[in-house]
Amino acid sequence: MADKITDEMIEYVGILAKLQLSEFEKEKAKNDMNQMLSYIDKLKELDTRNVEPMSHIFPVTNVFREDKVENENQKDAILLNAPKKKSGCFQVPKTID
Incomplete structure (x- = not known):
């Protein structure tokens, strides 16, 4: 399976990934993918x-x-932290008219 990655495949993968690769990057990607396939063969x-x-x-x-x-x-211990309380609950400012 190794050395099966072609220039056309690299070009296609670049298009799918929306990448603009230089010739150097394409060659590096081709070598990297071939190494991955070699590992899978192993x-x-x-x-x-x-x-x-x-x-x-x-x-x-x-x-x-x-x-x-x-x-x-x-509840009582928690309400000790409340700046304002009403009827055993936290009292907060009205946010809706």
Whole structure:
């Protein structure tokens, strides 16, 4: 698969990415993409028949925890920070006429 990237492909990718590449940049991109394909060819040599497909590198099981109320009913302590309060609530200036 390596060395399959053509000048036309680089030109097409540049158009799709809306890039204006110089000749030097096109050649560099072509070499970089060929190196990536060479690496993929190298990976294809690995025997993965007994490797189970996975979505995470670590086994993920029930990452949820049970909800526990820890700071219940701190209304009075919170209202101590209010510059103004009315009927047990923060009093704020009216914003709509």
